[in-house]
Amino acid sequence: MAIDRQKVIDQMSKVSVEANEDGLIPAFNVLVNQWPARFWNEFSQRMVGAVDDDLKKDVEDLLINAGHECGYHTGYGIITSKEWDAVVGPMVEKTEDVLHGAFAVFTAWGWADAEIVELIPGEKMVVRAYDYYEADIAEAYPGKKSPRMSAHMINGVAAAFMDLAYGGKYDPAGKTGLYTFRGTQTKGIECGDPYGEFVILKSEHHE
Amino acid sequence: MPELKLEHKFDPKRKRHYLNDVLTVLHCHHYATLFTQLAIDAKELVEGTHILKETVEDVVFNVLSGYYKRNGITDPQERLALASQMFSTIGMGKMAVVSADVNGGEVDMPHPYVDEGWLKKWGKHKEPVNFIGSGYLCGMFSAVFDKPTRTYKATETQSKVMGAEKSHFKVAI
Numbered sequence: 558m559a560i561d562r563q564k565v566i567d568q569m570s571k572v573s574v575e576a577n578e579d580g581l582i583p584a585f586n587v588l589v590n591q592w593p594a595r596f597w598n599e600f601s602q603r604m605v606g607a608v609d610d611d612l613k614k615d616v617e618d619l620l621i622n623a624g625h626e627c628g629y630h631t632g633y634g635i636i637t638s639k640e641w642d643a644v645v646g647p648m649v650e651k652t653e654d655v656l657h658g659a660f661a662v663f664t665a666w667g668w669a670d671a672e673i674v675e676l677i678p679g680e681k682m683v684v685r686a687y688d689y690y691e692a693d694i695a696e697a698y699p700g701k702k703s704p705r706m707s708a709h710m711i712n713g714v715a716a717a718f719m720d721l722a723y724g725g726k727y728d729p730a731g732k733t734g735l736y737t738f739r740g741t742q743t744k745g746i747e748c749g750d751p752y753g754e755f756v757i758l759k760s761e762h763h764e
Numbered sequence: 765m766p767e768l769k770l771e772h773k774f775d776p777k778r779k780r781h782y783l784n785d786v787l788t789v790l791h792c793h794h795y796a797t798l799f800t801q802l803a804i805d806a807k808e809l810v811e812g813t814h815i816l817k818e819t820v821e822d823v824v825f826n827v828l829s830g831y832y833k834r835n836g837i838t839d840p841q842e843r844l845a846l847a848s849q850m851f852s853t854i855g856m857g858k859m860a861v862v863s864a865d866v867n868g869g870e871v872d873m874p875h876p877y878v879d880e881g882w883l884k885k886w887g888k889h890k891e892p893v894n895f896i897g898s899g900y901l902c903g904m905f906s907a908v909f910d911k912p913t914r915t916y917k918a919t920e921t922q923s924k925v926m927g928a929e930k931s932h933f934k935v936a937i
Contacts, residue, residue, distance in 0.1 A: 570774045570781075574790065579875040580852030580859075587792035588881050590855035593823050594787040600799060600819045607810040616806070623798035631792040667774075667781040667789045688778045690789055710795075 560648050560657040562664075562672065568644045569665035586634030594667075594690040601709065602694050617709055621740070624713025625720075629735050632718055633727045635662055652722050653678060659718050660684065669711050669753070679723040684715045686753040692746035706745040708753050715755045716740040739763035766842050768849040769835065786827055788854070793881025800878060800893055813895045820899025821906070821913050828907035840864070843908040851900060866909045868916060868936040871901055876931045879924040888927055892920040901935050 574582045574589050582589040605616050635641055636655060645658040657673055664670050669689035676682050691708040695701045716738045721727065724737035737760055744754035773782045781788050803812035828847055837843055848859050856877045862870040873879075878894040898918040905916040915937060922932035 566776075566779065570776075570779075573772070574855070576852045576855055578858075580855070580857040581875055581877060581880060582855040585792075587794065588855070588877065588884065589790055589792055590796060590877060591781075591783065591788045591790050592854050592856075593827060594789045595826075596819060596823045597789070597791070597799075599823065600803075600816060603815045603819060604802065604806065604810065604812065607815060608806070609809075612809060616802070619798075619802045619805075623795050623802065626798060627792050627795035630794050634792075664779050667779060670779040688780070690780065690787060693787075 560645070560654050560661060562657070562661045565645055565648075565658060565661035566665045569640065569662050570667075572640055572665075584634075585631055585638050587631050594693070597710070598691060598694045598707075601691075601707065602697060605705065605707075613705070617705075617707075620709035621713040624710035625717045625736065626713075626731060627710070628714030628717030629720055629727075629731065630729075632659060632714070632721050635659065636721070656682070656718055656722050659721075663714065663718075668714065669708070671711060671715075671753075680759065682715065682719055682757040684711070684755045684757070686711055686746075686755070689746070689753060692753065695747040702749045703745070703747040705748075706742045706753075707747050708742055708745055708755070711753060712740040712742050712755050716757050719757050736760060765845040766837065768846050768853060770853065783854075784827075784831060786830075793877070793884060796878060796896065797881045797885050797893075800882070800895060803895060804893070816895040817899040817902065817918075818914075820896050821903040824900050824903030825907050825913050828904060832907065840908050844904075847904045847908060851904075856897065856900060864905070864908070864935075866911070868905070868934070871933045871935065873897060873924070873931040873933070874929075876924055879931060882925050889925045891926070892923040892931075893925050894920055894923065894931060897931070898933065901933055905935050 576582050601620050605613050669686040671686035674683050674685050694707045695703045719738035724734045728734040738757050739760045740755050740757045744750040803816040806812035844861050851859050857875040860872040876894050876897050878896050882893050901918040902916045906913050916935050918933050918935045920933050922928045924931045
């Protein structure tokens with residue numbers, strides 16, 4: 558059975574998160590927050606904007622790493638959750654189904670309307686995102702067009718999903734398994750492209 | 765005290781979530797603590813922690829001011845209570861306002877999100893790390909007392925990530 562993406566989105570977008578008596582939201586093996594998307598965008602934009610041109614890529618790489626670690630740990634929490642077992646689990650027959658299912662959940666949670674368009678198991682994945690909050694950064698620029706690609710979270714999370722699928726056993730400490738894959742953003746809605754595109758390769762093949 | 769009204773919507777076309785018409789997104793403590801670490805590490809290059817504080821201050825000010833305006837909330841005590849409920853609703857922990865007036869105040873946080881996340885990810889730290897919480901308080905005081913942003917400064921005087929039982933903040937003009 559292939560992943561019924563629309564069904565997963567319909568079901569998983571209804572999963573509600575509620576804070577406990579301490580004001581925290583422990584779920585999916587992590588502490589979840591539901592903050593305004595504008596916060597994440599503006600901090601990224603202000604940090605990248607504040608450093609000299611020769612350091613911008615370094616800051617962006619750290620933002621990608623933040624997404625990567627988030628995707629690795631939260632992604633594992635998602636694919637081992639009871640919600641996953643109930644909705645996506647029955648559709649999963651092989652590793653690649655887990656990846657397609659993970660991107661359906663990724664979409665349902667509001668990270669990006671993203672799906673896999675090319676997958677070579679254990680080697681390469683190409684993801685396209687047709688709408689994502691990180692593209693909203695463009696609104697701050699003349700002509701609503703950013704001079705730099707800014708979907709660092711999608712980039713990092715997509716690579717993390719490949720880590721989870723093909724990088725070996727999940728390591729809660731992140732010492733092994735994490736960063737076996739790396740991503741490159743090749744297109745961005747924020748830069749005027751019709752969609753965002755992310756190419757994920759094994760780390761040794763990543764430039 | 766008033767109850768915070770919450771309306772959650774999912775836009776099936778754009779696949780986006782809104783809480784009271786504000787675009788929100790679910791993230792985790794790894795993401796929040798790594799953003800904080802980035803802000804700290806960047807201190808040789810930029811005022812990263814100030815950027816983090818001010819970004820949160822601006823966003824919180826807009827969210828709370830918008831809520832107060834839409835719902836006709838003018839009483840500062842009611843505003844404080846709603847801001848505190850919002851703080852917990854979005855998963856930032858729990859706050860107890862010890863004192864607050866237009867000149868500032870003091871706030872306890874028994875379970876601050878950033879500290880709890882940092883402790884879970886890395887353990888104790890030798891300095892305060894909750895710049896996001898500080899920014900929330902600055903934005904909250906400005907919204908509650910109808911002051912512009914950057915009116916208040918929040919200082920973390922006791923920090924859970926350093927081993928204190930709870931975090932404590934002083935807010936002043």
